[in-house]
Each structure stands twice: as C-alpha cells, then as structure tokens.
Amino acid sequence: MDRIKIGIIGGGASGIFAGIVAxxxxxxxxxxxxxxxxxKKILATGNGRCNYTNINASENAYNHPSFTKDVLMQFxxxxxxxxxxxxxxxxxxxxxxxxYPLSEQASSIVDVFLYELERLNIDVKTDAYVKEITxxxxxxxxxxxxxxxxxxxxxxxxxxxxxxxSTGSDGLGYPIARKFGHHISTIFPALVKLKLDSPYLxxxxxxxxxxxVQLLNNNQVIQEETGDILFASxxxxxxxxxxxxxxxxxxxxxxETPIINVKLLNQMTKEEVYKRFEKAIDKPVDFSLVGLIxxxxxxxLIKNAGIEKNNTxxxxxxxxxxEILIDSLFNWYFKISGSKGFEDAQVTAGGIDIHEINQYTxxxxxVPGLYFTGEVIxxxxxxxxxxxxxxxxxxxxxxxxATK
Numbered sequence: 001m002d003r004i005k006i007g008i009i010g011g012g013a014s015g016i017f018a019g020i021v022a023x024x025x026x027x028x029x030x031x032x033x034x035x036x037x038x039x040k041k042i043l044a045t046g047n048g049r050c051n052y053t054n055i056n057a058s059e060n061a062y063n064h065p066s067f068t069k070d071v072l073m074q075f076x077x078x079x080x081x082x083x084x085x086x087x088x089x090x091x092x093x094x095x096x097x098x099x100y101p102l103s104e105q106a107s108s109i110v111d112v113f114l115y116e117l118e119r120l121n122i123d124v125k126t127d128a129y130v131k132e133i134t135x136x137x138x139x140x141x142x143x144x145x146x147x148x149x150x151x152x153x154x155x156x157x158x159x160x161x162x163x164x165x166s167t168g169s170d171g172l173g174y175p176i177a178r179k180f181g182h183h184i185s186t187i188f189p190a191l192v193k194l195k196l197d198s199p200y201l202x203x204x205x206x207x208x209x210x211x212x213v214q215l216l217n218n219n220q221v222i223q224e225e226t227g228d229i230l231f232a233s234x235x236x237x238x239x240x241x242x243x244x245x246x247x248x249x250x251x252x253x254x255x256e257t258p259i260i261n262v263k264l265l266n267q268m269t270k271e272e273v274y275k276r277f278e279k280a281i282d283k284p285v286d287f288s289l290v291g292l293i294x295x296x297x298x299x300x301l302i303k304n305a306g307i308e309k310n311n312t313x314x315x316x317x318x319x320x321x322x323e324i325l326i327d328s329l330f331n332w333y334f335k336i337s338g339s340k341g342f343e344d345a346q347v348t349a350g351g352i353d354i355h356e357i358n359q360y361t362x363x364x365x366x367v368p369g370l371y372f373t374g375e376v377i378x379x380x381x382x383x384x385x386x387x388x389x390x391x392x393x394x395x396x397x398x399x400x401x402a403t404k
Contacts (some may be wrong), residue, residue, distance in 0.1 A: 006155070009133070014398075016084070019117065038117075039114075041160070043107060045346075054389060062379055071359070075392060075393040142152070142226060177372070182356050187351060188350060189345035191346035193237035194235050194245055195340065200304070208238075209264070215248055263331060274326065283314050361401040362401065371398040375387070375391070
C-alpha cells in the first residue's frame, strides 16, 4: 500500500510540528515554505528567547475556549515539554508558568527542528511560494509561483496570519481557504502596542510602572489586567497592554471609542491620599506626590488637573483641582486611537471560521482531506507562550488525523 502523501503549506511553528508528527506516523511529507529558511518567526519570539509554551495553558487563555479545549486535551503543555525534551530542549520555567529553552535561545528550537526534519528525511522546499491549491478527485494539486506542481493526498494549511510581515507572514492562507468555500472572520492585530490620544506622551516616554489597567467602553469595564506597563511617544505597551489589545482593536473595528484607565495607586485609598494632602498643605503640589508615584508622571498629572504651576502650594488648590488630581491617581483615562498594526503585532486575531472546522480533527467540514493549524484559524491566545502552544497542539492534531 502506498504511503499517504501530505503537503504542508508553511514552514512556521505549526507547519514544522505537523510535519514531524506526520512523518513519524509513516507518511511522506513535503513542507512548502515561501521564505529562504523555515522557522523565521520562531526566532523572533520571546525577544529571541522563545517562550515556547506555558505550563498553565488551558482553553480559558484563548478567544474560543470550547473549540480550543478539544485540541489542547490531545496535546497539552506537559506533552509539549516532553516532546521538546526528547529533541534536546531542557525547559526553564519562569514567572507565570512561561517556559523557555534552558539555553535562552530561540535558535535552539529551530536547530532541533532542523535536525529532526533531516533525520526523518522530510522534504522541505524553501523559496516555494504556493500560488494555488486545487482538488481533483481525491488528490490535491499544489501549484507554486514558478509553475511547478505537486500532488498530495492531504493538505495541511499552516500559513499563519498577517502579524510580523517581516518574517514572511502575508495572509497567504486566507484566499486559499476562501477558494475552497471557507469564510474568514475579520482579521486584526492582537498582542500589540496601543496608540493613545494624549498631550502627555512626550513627557511620559520611557516611563515604566506596575499598575492595574482597565479597558473601558461606554463606561463599562471590558477587561482588567495588572502588571508592568511602559509609556511611549506613541502610546503604551507592556504585557498587560498586549493582553488588552485584542479587545481594544475589536472595539475600534466596530467603530467604538475604547478607553484605557491606568490605576496608579493600588495600595492606598482615596481617604488616605486626602489625609496625606491635609498634612502637606504648605508644600508644593508636585512635592506632595513624591514617594507616591513615579516622579516623571507628576507633571503630567498636575497638568491633567488644570493646575498651571507644579510649585503651586497644596493649600492654594481649588476643591475641583484637588479632586481631579486625586481622582487621577486612581483613574487616569486615555483615549485609544489605534495600535501599532500587524508590523508590530505578535499574533493575528480572526481567521478561518471555526464553525467550518472539525474541532476534534481540525479537518475542513467543507473539503475532506484539508486541515488547518495555528494562526490561520480564528484562534488567538494571551501573552506568555499560549500562542506557540496552540501552534504545537493544532499541528499535532491536524497531522495525527491527516495520517489516517
């Protein structure tokens, strides 16, 4: 009996993983990668360290939990750790369950992949831009931009999304899926820095603090995160902001006006701050805030309260000025004007409609033999190794079922 031939479109995280799993299941695998090398985006993850999974990974970290659950149950974070240990990657577990290679080099992940691909004799075609995929009978025909064609029994579409186009991500998989009758939900950047509309950004540029941050819309709290944030000349970033960015961009796409609320003081009450001001009535207002918040934030807060001079004495503040100033320590609002876009995003939100994909096998419900993995599907997770875990888990499930 002839071995099943599987064509994998995309040599990124999920595509490579699917290729290894499929080959280990006694199939002939060909990976088509448009770049001149595979795993290019992997090298950029985790600031070059590759946060390759999270030991706390569960369906609740993703936008479609019920769909994701069935995939993660088949290939968990623990299985990921074991898989990579087998390849030679020892894990280093850091805060919040983030797992990195002990070498702290993303290149280690790519290196062990390359070794395993060669060991399994997997055919990796680089500089291979897939122009079209058609199905004739039970066979798929993969046509490259140079005119060459290849036949396969099954196809795994692992083309990724549009985030980080510098690594080659261009949304290639979406038109391919559309031609097969699939629908694509609106795509937009996620895990991305946000742009703010504020006159204080220049003075705040480079200020890093730990704070609770809320995403608001129509005075309703949509999401709340606590952790490090970094002000920049364009707006704001940091892990908490990245996790808020998906819903923020979704609101912007829907023509809403989302707001970021930075809560500078988490460990004091307003009453305690008022008492502090009462004891400092003969001090300049800027000095009265020293020791409470980052010194570079003070001038912006004073301007925000409508106070003209930083050295205005506390006793000379009007009741309204004092109220606005103290309120802003607990609720400092910024209008979100946009994001840094796909160029700066770590992941793509949106993608192939999950309702058209079998959640247990990741096979198309429309085209038998066509499978999807990774970012091309409308699945994205929070910051901290969850999106790479989705790449591994989905790659495993698609490959395991494509080999049957």
